[in-house]
Amino acid sequence: MKAIxxxxxxxxxxxxxxxxxxxxxxxxxxxxxxxxxxxxxxxxATILSTNxxxxxxxxxxxxxxxxxxxxxxxxxxxLVNRAPHNAAARTDGLFLxxxxxxxxxDKSFLWEKINAxxxxxxxxxxxxxxxxxLGKPPLTNGELEYVLQWILAGAPETEHVADxxxxxxxxxxxxxxxxxxxxxxxxxxxxLGPYDVAPNFEREFYYYQPLDNDEExxxxxxxxxxxxxxxxxxxxxxxxxxxxxxxxxxxxxxxxRDPSGSTNLLNLLVTQYHEFVTGTQxxxxxxxxxxxxxxxxxxxxxxxxxxxxxxRTGEVxxxxxxxxLHTIESREVEHVAELLNMNNLDFSLPPNxxxxxxxxxxxxxxxxxxxxxxxxxxxxxEFKAFIDGGSRSGELVYIAYDWEHPPILExxxxxxxxxxxxxxxxxxxxxxxxxxxxxxxxxxxxMMILFGAYYVD
Ligand code: HEC
Numbered sequence: 001m002k003a004i005x006x007x008x009x010x011x012x013x014x015x016x017x018x019x020x021x022x023x024x025x026x027x028x029x030x031x032x033x034x035x036x037x038x039x040x041x042x043x044x045a046t047i048l049s050t051n052x053x054x055x056x057x058x059x060x061x062x063x064x065x066x067x068x069x070x071x072x073x074x075x076x077x078x079l080v081n082r083a084p085h086n087a088a089a090r091t092d093g094l095f096l097x098x099x100x101x102x103x104x105x106d107k108s109f110l111w112e113k114i115n116a117x118x119x120x121x122x123x124x125x126x127x128x129x130x131x132x133x134l135g136k137p138p139l140t141n142g143e144l145e146y147v148l149q150w151i152l153a154g155a156p157e158t159e160h161v162a163d164x165x166x167x168x169x170x171x172x173x174x175x176x177x178x179x180x181x182x183x184x185x186x187x188x189x190x191x192l193g194p195y196d197v198a199p200n201f202e203r204e205f206y207y208y209q210p211l212d213n214d215e216e217x218x219x220x221x222x223x224x225x226x227x228x229x230x231x232x233x234x235x236x237x238x239x240x241x242x243x244x245x246x247x248x249x250x251x252x253x254x255x256x257r258d259p260s261g262s263t264n265l266l267n268l269l270v271t272q273y274h275e276f277v278t279g280t281q282x283x284x285x286x287x288x289x290x291x292x293x294x295x296x297x298x299x300x301x302x303x304x305x306x307x308x309x310x311x312r313t314g315e316v317x318x319x320x321x322x323x324x325l326h327t328i329e330s331r332e333v334e335h336v337a338e339l340l341n342m343n344n345l346d347f348s349l350p351p352n353x354x355x356x357x358x359x360x361x362x363x364x365x366x367x368x369x370x371x372x373x374x375x376x377x378x379x380x381x382e383f384k385a386f387i388d389g390g391s392r393s394g395e396l397v398y399i400a401y402d403w404e405h406p407p408i409l410e411x412x413x414x415x416x417x418x419x420x421x422x423x424x425x426x427x428x429x430x431x432x433x434x435x436x437x438x439x440x441x442x443x444x445x446x447m448m449i450l451f452g453a454y455y456v457d
Contacts, residue, residue, distance in 0.1 A: 088127030135407030142169030193320035197311040208248040210302035218294035221326035234279030242273035292334035335455035362422030368414035372452040389421035
């Protein structure tokens with residue numbers, strides 16, 4: 001299960017993990033109904049039931065993994081004065097929701113998990129997992145304020161303690177204007193650009209940036225900031241067998257297309273030796289590895305940065321990106337992170353039909369998986385992963401319904417697979433075209449990949 005190399009040609013990199021469209025599938029809150037007898041009832045009916053219960057429901061793998069059920073019968077007792085399932089939050093002395101008003105705001109894990117405007121602070125905590133709702137836009141500012149008022153009032157079950165008019169504010173947190181993040185206290189900052197993007201053009205290129213590191217580095221947190229108009233930024237490393245002649249010149253823009261639209265194939269040859277390291281489609285991303293887990297970056301290495309900027313105006317615009325690689329000392333590293341890449345190259349989807357493809361990948365060593373996310377193109381309607389083998393065989397551990405924004409699932413504690421066990425991937429596609437679809441590199445082709453990260457003992 002070592003990383004299987006994927007030849008990711010330019011035309012598809014825009015789809016790697018995130019897709020190319022700008023879809024916002026925000027759902028508006030239902031207007032609160034008057035027969036809800038308390039602030040808690042309103043939170044349950046208009047916030048939890050509509051945004052959270054789909055995952056936090058008894059019997060689902062998400063509920064098992066998070067130890068949290070948010071259906072009306074049990075949600076209050078699941079939250080109030082209950083210790084979190086998350087080990088880091090428990091160690092920090094948090095409750096899911098505390099009842100001491102102001103003193104409980106920063107001690108309520110529920111609040112930490114939904115408070116998107118405070119996410120820079122949130123990601124200072126290693127091991128708190130993803131923001132909620134997982135894989136969806138944040139709650140509205142009105143919903144957040146309403147929950148905050150409830151916590152400030154001591155999280156009562158039966159009284160009205162917050163004004164329902166707050167819920168009329170349906171704005172959502174937007175990441176701040178682009179600015180350079182502070183240089184990490186320990187680590188490296190990469191800076192790409194500013195560079196021009198021609199009018200009405202999508203500029204996508206690779207840019208090899210050496211790290212000039214005499215010693216190996218252990219990265220356990222990555223922050224990425226992108227100027228608006230950036231579609232994505234991905235960091236690739238190179239596999240060991242990359243031929244020296246293909247290694248790119250440092251600090252040179254290797255465009256995939258020139259403004260006339262023709263593709264620079266030579267610039268793509270090396271991409272078949274790429275190994276995905278990290279990346280984002282969001283203007284601001286922070287990813288913190290679990291405590292003690294870090295990516296090992298060999299000495300004197302570098303990253304091939306892949307940037308894609310979209311300019312829909314008639315004027316030249318500028319693209320720019322920052323990447324902060326926060327490192328820890330080698331003695332703090334308990335486990336080196338390995339990248340998981342389960343890529344099914346062998347499937348075919350007949351025209352005008354719905355097809356489910358199944359493929360099992362097994363491991364030959366004991367592995368601890370702590371992150372999973374799927375990747376497919378636009379015909380995918382559902383992507384599931386089940387444990388194969390062992391006492392939990394058949395258990396669903398990952399599901400995505402949205403090919404463009406698959407949830408990036410953090411598994412804490414990690415999912416342990418013994419030698420011979422594996423994951424069974426099951427992806428369903430609705431092929432609405434008149435041709436058979438197969439694995440392919442263009443966005444009109446399809447893919448079936450489960451990415452992730454793991455460590456070995
Ligand atoms: C797509 C599935 C999904 C949705 C939707 C979702 N969650 Fe979660 N939730 C998870 C998973 C998986 C975890 C555990 C991993 C993590 O924390 O990142 C989790 C963890 C949590 C935890 C931490 C529990 C603990 O004790 O450690 C809280 C609190 C939480 N979710 C609240 C919410 C709220 C509130 C919503 C709705 C606004 C929501 N979630 C929506 C999947 C989901």
